[in-house]
């Protein structure tokens with residue numbers, strides 16, 4: 042340890058992922074290891090398969106991979122592309138840029154529709170581009186964690202239904218915290234990771250596959266692939282087996298996380314994320330940190346607040362950590378210094394966001410930022426919750 046933040050304060054992990062793990066889930070991950078191909082593990086994988094499909098909004102198979110989220114972003118591309126094929130990328134933030142980088146690394150010819158950071162891709166521009174060229178796939182990010190903008194997947198999916206083009210979506214920070222209806226919206230592959238709204242430790246990831254995507258995945262002429270080969274994963278999915286040794290402990294955690302989500306009820310989980318994100322955003326605005334981006338497409342799993350000059354997000358992050366043992370995020374991209382990001386995903390409550398706002402106010406004051414009145418952030422959040 043190089044720093045020792047105020048010992049009087051409990052450690053509060055308030056990032057937009059990884060997030061704090063509920064105790065029930067943490068304990069599940071500590072269970073004894075079982076045979077990764079035995080009946081105990083097949084029962085776990087089978088239950089996860091049944092419980093996770095409603096979060097994707099699909100009746101199709103959901104594949105399990107031992108990787109971080111970026112690994113399944115790559116899996117979604119390496120299984121459907123051949124080098125030289127065309128991809129249309131809708132990029133509006135750091136993770137959309139990463140999707141572009143992966144596609145280019147695999148040899149795809151990538152056209153990018155870049156929308157302003159904080160705003161969602163415009164389906165009309167996508168329709169226009171689709172009329173001019175044929176693409177193997179359209180790729181985008183459902184919930185752009187770097188800016189807090191949510192993409193209208195239904196509108197874009199509707200443009201692709203009658204085409205051969207596949208629709209690939211990164212919902213790593215969205216799935217489990219906000220509605221996703223893969224089958225109804227015409228999404229072909231959705232990828233997600235364990236450490237965001239799914240409330241588990243990092244290192245486990247999932248990818249769902251439509252029939253339309255499966256037909257392309259099964260072709261022999263795709264990119265060279267081995268560990269992330271979805272043909273291998275699909276071969277075992279009905280038998281509740283993974284191609285390689287699965288992350289047993291993380292899957293114990295995921296089984297418990299999904300049980301918790303369904304005990305609360307999916308609509309209730311989504312409503313809680315919506316309500317708490319809205320209240321935290323209102324609190325930040327009251328403290329003089331305006332919401333970043335287009336309010337019409339604001340995320341429910343992350344609150345992104347603008348930081349007015351001469352203040353910097355880095356100074357707030359440092360003060361929140363060193364003084365209140367509370368970990369929030371800045372940006373590691375062109376918004377560096379200018380936005381503060383706080384996660385509103387997982388098993389959080391009103392108490393969590395009110396604590397965030399209380400410590401944020403104290404930090405802002407300590408850094409010389411004029412706060413309109415004492416407690417105004419907390420008050421605005423309470424008003425929004427009422």
Ligand SMILES: *Cc1c(COP(=O)(O)O)cnc(C)c1O
Pocket residue numbers: 058109110111112136182184185186211212213214234237243
């Ligand atoms: C967190 C995140 C990722 C990256 O996932 P890793 O687990 O760090 O590889 C990708 N996309 C989005 C939208 C994310 O929020």
